[in-house]
Amino acid sequence: xxxxxxxNCGSFTTSADSLCDVCAKQLKYNTTLLNNYFxxxxxxxxxxxxxxxxxxxxxxxxxxxxxxxxxxxxxxxTDAYYGNLPY
Ligand SMILES: [Zn+2]
Numbered sequence: 001x002x003x004x005x006x007x008n009c010g011s012f013t014t015s016a017d018s019l020c021d022v023c024a025k026q027l028k029y030n031t032t033l034l035n036n037y038f039x040x041x042x043x044x045x046x047x048x049x050x051x052x053x054x055x056x057x058x059x060x061x062x063x064x065x066x067x068x069x070x071x072x073x074x075x076x077x078t079d080a081y082y083g084n085l086p087y
């Protein structure tokens with residue numbers, strides 16, 4: 001079995017992913033917190049406001065927002081996105 005180092009905390013792991021079980025679980029938990037936040041906050045705040053509201057670190061919040069198109073990426077910014085929001 002291959003032993004790797006977790007890309008987040010550096011501890012040794014035999015997980016198939018780049019994250020150890022602890023960090024993978026934490027990431028999943030953070031994602032759940034952020035999903036809940038964005039579901040119940042139509043007018044979400046800045047990254048730091050979201051971080052303090054959820055307890056998730058700002059860099060994780062930023063990654064989440066980019067992955068879920070909450071942050072505008074210049075090449076990808078269209079008004080159509082806003083038209084698709086359910087409110
Ligand atoms: Zn880890």
